[in-house]
Amino acid sequence: MRAHVRTVVVLALAVGLVALFLYNVDLWGVLTNIARARPEWLALSVMTMFLNLAIRSLRWRFLLEPLGKPTFANAFRATAVGVAASSILPARAGEVIRPYFLARQSRHAPGDQKRMTATGAFATIILERLLDVVTVLVLLASYVFIFGRELGRTNPTVFAGLKWAGGMAAAGSIAALGVLFVLAGDPGRLGRAMARLEQVMPSTLAGLIARIAEKFAQGLGAIRRPGHLIGALLWSFPLWLSIAVGIWAVAVAFRFPVPFTGSFLLIALLTLGVTVPTPGAVGGFHEAFRIGATMFYGAPDEAAVGAAIVLHLFSFVPGLVLGLTAMRRLADQEQGHTA
Numbered sequence: 001m002r003a004h005v006r007t008v009v010v011l012a013l014a015v016g017l018v019a020l021f022l023y024n025v026d027l028w029g030v031l032t033n034i035a036r037a038r039p040e041w042l043a044l045s046v047m048t049m050f051l052n053l054a055i056r057s058l059r060w061r062f063l064l065e066p067l068g069k070p071t072f073a074n075a076f077r078a079t080a081v082g083v084a085a086s087s088i089l090p091a092r093a094g095e096v097i098r099p100y101f102l103a104r105q106s107r108h109a110p111g112d113q114k115r116m117t118a119t120g121a122f123a124t125i126i127l128e129r130l131l132d133v134v135t136v137l138v139l140l141a142s143y144v145f146i147f148g149r150e151l152g153r154t155n156p157t158v159f160a161g162l163k164w165a166g167g168m169a170a171a172g173s174i175a176a177l178g179v180l181f182v183l184a185g186d187p188g189r190l191g192r193a194m195a196r197l198e199q200v201m202p203s204t205l206a207g208l209i210a211r212i213a214e215k216f217a218q219g220l221g222a223i224r225r226p227g228h229l230i231g232a233l234l235w236s237f238p239l240w241l242s243i244a245v246g247i248w249a250v251a252v253a254f255r256f257p258v259p260f261t262g263s264f265l266l267i268a269l270l271t272l273g274v275t276v277p278t279p280g281a282v283g284g285f286h287e288a289f290r291i292g293a294t295m296f297y298g299a300p301d302e303a304a305v306g307a308a309i310v311l312h313l314f315s316f317v318p319g320l321v322l323g324l325t326a327m328r329r330l331a332d333q334e335q336g337h338t339a
Helices: 002-022 027-036 039-063 072-088 094-106 118-147 149-154 156-185 187-199 203-218 226-253 262-273 284-297 301-338
Strands: none
Touching (some): 002 284, 002 301, 027 301, 039 072, 039 118, 039 226, 039 301, 072 094, 072 301, 094 118, 094 301, 118 156, 118 226, 118 262, 226 301, 262 284, 284 301
């Protein structure tokens, strides 16, 4: 029953956000703006989406090294499956499915490769999200304090709010990294702590929880190597700069007066928008982009709505197609092994 209620709430939230997004908007004007968008810039944006998947896969493979070294192809396919799942399921469910899919693929890896566990791989997903937050905050800070000072003069209230929100998010991400560092320092410690649950629950269940907790801590192995963690953070900057190029290219295609560094601000707003737990971030993504384009860069409302729709399609459709292809491939592979 709870699952049905949650589904209704998520769908209602998505419908409400879409209604807000399209409220008092001339849909014919939206279609006209989409038709008039510059195709060469749209093509550039689509290309960056495939590049994003490749860089994200390379970074994930780098973080997974303490657990084993999956091939780039396996990491890429699992990443695409994660994007595909998040585009049709709520609450970014793809982030849970991605490590599970990678673990399934590892069953068919060559015998000299270390078997990947879904629990350990999931820990690297959490680390990835923290690295993403840190990178987005650095880009936002560069815009606020270096490239976007004019915004502080034209809209000081909003500018002050950006500084406050960025500072709070930075403090939270640093605290979370500290907690993960402590957990990763001794993976066995977390397992032993969870084993004490035997005092309040059956020993079999307590032992299972302890083993899962230990595997999770092992997945944070990159934190125990400062050089490895810095390397993963360095991978994050080309990833998010590529995402910035994709966003900026759509803005240019729709003739918005957005400088390239202005995409750093749009990235921060979109990062907030995709936290809304709707399938494919529908509604939250669109409204975040529309607010950023109209409020900060004076884009016409119909053009901003059209650009948001196009950018959302570019952000999810390539991963959806590749992810479905990867799932089909794994299904055929497993069917061949059982035949």
